Amino acid sequence: MTSKNNGLSAALVSNLQDVLSKRKGGSDGSAEEEEPPPSTSVSVDVAAKEEIDDSRPIVLVTNGDGIDSIGLVSLVEALVKEGLYNVHVCAPQTDKSASSHSMTPGETIAASSAGIKGATAFEVSGTPVDCISLGLSGALFAWSKPILIISGINQGSSCGHQMFYSGGVAGAREALISGVPSLCLSLNWKKDESKESDFKDAVGVCLPLITATIRDIEKGVFPKDCSLRIEIPTSPSSNKGFKVTKQSMWRQTPSCQAVSANRHPGAGNFMSNQQSLGAQLAQLGRDASAAGAARRFTTQKKSIVEIESVGVAAKTDSRVKKYFRLEFVGKEQEEHTDEDLDIKALEDGFVSVTPLSLLPKMDSETQAAASEWISKALNADQ
Helix, strand or coil: CCCCCCCCCCCHHHHHHHHCCCCCCCCCCCCCCCCCCCCCCCCEEECCCCCCCCCCCCEEEEECCCCCCHHHHHHHHHHHCCCCCCCEEEEEECCCCCCCCCCCCCCCCCCEECCCCCCCEECCCCHHHHHHHHHHHCCCCCCCCEEEEEEEEECCCCCHHHHHHHHHHHHHHHHCCCCCCEEEEEECCCCCCCCCCCCCHHHHHHHHHHHHHHHHHHCCCCCCCEEEEECCCCCCCHHHCCCCEECCCCEEEEEEECCCCCCCHHHHHHHHHHHHHHHHHHHHHHHHHHHHHHHHHHHHHHHCCCCCCCCCCCCCCCCCCCCEEEEEEEEHHHHHHHHCCCHHHHHCEEEEEEEECCCCCCCHHHHHHHHHEEEHHHHHHC
C-alpha cells in the first residue's frame, strides 16, 4: 500500500484498513396523510406529521436509483437492524440516477408511503434533490433536521467527472447546502460481473464509517463544510482497505445513438403528438369564432348576402424529425498512475473516500481536516 495520500501521514492507509476488522454485527415509524393547502402551487399529496418519541439519532436515506433499488433496501435494512438509529427514507419513485442537481420548482410533487420494515419511508415523484428539499422542509416529517443524510447505495461509480451527472451525489450535495452532514455511497457495478449480494457486502464495508460519522457528529468533531463520497470496488468483500483520494478527471463518454421512432417513440414523440392535437383544437376554435362572427354580422345588417366562414387550411408539418438515445459508453480510458485519484484506488480494489466541498476547489485546510478525521474515525474502536 502506498504511503503517499494527498500529503497525509504514511500511517493513514493502514489506519483506514483497520476498520475492516472492527465491524459490528428497528424502529417502526408511522405516517398520517394530510391534504395539502389549496392555496399553494407546489404541494405534497401525502404529509407525515408523526410525533417522534424516539431519542435515537435520526438518519435520512435517499438515492439516485429509486426507492426499490436493492442498494437502498440493503442499506436501510442494515441500519434498522443495528437498532441505533431512527431511520427515515425519502427517495425517488423511479430511477433518477443521471438527474444531476435538477429539481422541479413550481410543480406538484407527490409523496406516497412505502413499506420498508422498521423505517418511515416515502417515495417521491421527483429527483434526489427534490427528496432532500422535501425531507428537510418540515412538510413531510415532523422533525426539522436529521443528524446525517446518506445517499445510496447507488449502482455504478461516481468517480471523477461522473459525480456531476450523478443524482445520488447531488442528493448528498443538497444536504451539504442545507447544512446537514452527508455521505454518498456508490458500488462500482459491472455488467455480467456484479451480483445483487454485492450490495449487502458493500453495506458491511460502509457501516463502520457510518457509525463513526454519527458518533463524531454528536461529539461535534466531524469536519464541517464537506461531505464524503465513498466508492466501493466491484468485489466489496475482497477490498484492500480504505484510501483517502481526490477527484480525478475520469468520466464515461456520453454518446447519442440514432434510434427508430417506431421502436423508441419516447416522451418527446408523445409530447409532439399532443402539441399537434392542441394545434388542431385551436384551429377548430378559431374556425368556430369566425363562423359566429359572420352570423352576427349578417343578423345586424339584415343583409340577404350569405356570408360563409372558411377555415384556414391546416398546415402540413414539413419539419424533419429524428430520434436519439443518450447513453454513457464505457470506453477504454487512459492509464491512471496517480495513486491519489479516486478512479485509480477503485480500480486497484480499494474503497475510495473523497471529501467533497461546495467550494469550486476544496481548500487545503478543509482537505487536511477531513482526511485527518477519516484516519482517526476509522482507526477508533467502533
